[in-house]
Amino acid sequence: xxxxxxxxxxEVKGELRKASWPWESDPKIKGIKKYKELVDSTIVxxxxxxxxxxxxxxxxxxxxxxxxxxxxxxxxx
Numbered sequence: 001x002x003x004x005x006x007x008x009x010x011e012v013k014g015e016l017r018k019a020s021w022p023w024e025s026d027p028k029i030k031g032i033k034k035y036k037e038l039v040d041s042t043i044v045x046x047x048x049x050x051x052x053x054x055x056x057x058x059x060x061x062x063x064x065x066x067x068x069x070x071x072x073x074x075x076x077x
Contacts, residue, residue, distance in 0.1 A: 023037065
């Protein structure tokens with residue numbers, strides 16, 4: 001069982017070395033500049049989430065008004 005776990009972890013380590021990571025590999029670049037691509041991608045995702053949440057909220061509010069209008073209709077009583 002331990003040999004299977006060790007083999008699995010070794011394969012995972014090998015695959016992670018092959019991966020393309022979203023930061024600079026240049027050792028001269030320090031601090032947050034090293035993670036520029038990662039930060040930029042995160043900002044794009046956050047902006048997209050806010051826009052999508054606003055879009056969904058707008059249409060939800062609009063549909064609540066429509067359903068409320070039809071369910072509160074008096075029909076001449």
